[in-house]
Amino acid sequence: xxxxxxxxxxxxxxxxxxxxxxxxxxxxxxxxxxxxxxxxxxxxxxxxxxxxxxxxxxxxxxxxxxxxxxxxxxxxxxxxxxxxxxxxxxxxxxxxxxxxxxxxxxxxxxxxxxxxxxxxxxxxxxxxxxxxxxxxxxxxxxxxxxxxxxxxxxxxxxxxxxxxxxxxxxxxxxxxxxxxxxxxxxxxxxxxxxxxxxxxxxxxxxxxxxxxxxxxxxxxxxxxxxxx
Numbered sequence: 627x628x629x630x631x632x633x634x635x636x637x638x639x640x641x642x643x644x645x646x647x648x649x650x651x652x653x654x655x656x657x658x659x660x661x662x663x664x665x666x667x668x669x670x671x672x673x674x675x676x677x678x679x680x681x682x683x684x685x686x687x688x689x690x691x692x693x694x695x696x697x698x699x700x701x702x703x704x705x706x707x708x709x710x711x712x713x714x715x716x717x718x719x720x721x722x723x724x725x726x727x728x729x730x731x732x733x734x735x736x737x738x739x740x741x742x743x744x745x746x747x748x749x750x751x752x753x754x755x756x757x758x759x760x761x762x763x764x765x766x767x768x769x770x771x772x773x774x775x776x777x778x779x780x781x782x783x784x785x786x787x788x789x790x791x792x793x794x795x796x797x798x799x800x801x802x803x804x805x806x807x808x809x810x811x812x813x814x815x816x817x818x819x820x821x822x823x824x825x826x827x828x829x830x831x832x833x834x835x836x837x838x839x840x841x842x843x844x845x846x847x848x849x850x851x852x853x854x
Contacts, residue, residue: 632698649691649702650674669693672776675748675783678702688746688780710782710790715797722805724763731794734761736787743781743791749774753781753791760798768795769802 630645634652641656650667654660665673674691681699713730720726728734734757743753751774759768772795781791819825832840 632696632700634696634699635701637703643696645696645698647696649676649678649689649694649696649700652696653691653702664692667692670776672778675778675780676702677783688748688784690748690778693748710779710793712790712793713797717800717804720801720805722765722801724760724765727760727765727794727797727801730797731790733787733789734794737761737789738787740786742784742786743789746780746784748778748780749776751775756795757789757791760794765798765802766806769799769806772799 631642632645633640634643634656635641636653636656636658641652643652643655647655650660650664663674665671669690669692672690676689676691676694678687678689678694679685679701680687680697715730737754737757739754739758741754743757744751744755747753751772753772756768756771759771775792775795777792777796779792782789785791832843835843
């Protein structure tokens, strides 16, 4: 850890912290105990979306607290949590069409195309374009566009139409996976083999192996076997 220090403001109070720390580590260095909004701590769970300002700038900046490194004079708010409404539905009864998604989340139609959601996304997802794609009914394309969504909620936090983007995207991806995506013949065959108990002997052998042998076999496995 570097000896260089910077001043950051957490909830309006100034703290001296090492310049090499992320926002999350800086808050803990300053004495804050994080029991929520700190997820995986590795940069991909989306739990630690945060907002901050820099000296002399009117702009509100967005970042993941576990990835964003502190800067001198940075003003931090407590890591936010956005409990956007998640609608209840039976995926089996739904049709994979845009109208079904809008019926559950009518706020989609209130999108003003300001693109603030896209600018807020730490994953660089074209959030606004995905919303418009859903409104046009192309759920397969929308599911692909939002595949990298980590549900941090930063888009929802800045949206003037109050769209719960990440809940919408999860629904779209579920509809795509259950209703649109082609079924894998390999998967269906493997399920049949499992149901017929064809792997009982092999499973028993794996359970009996030492840890290092299991690691060796895992690394040498056939990751993507070709279909016949």
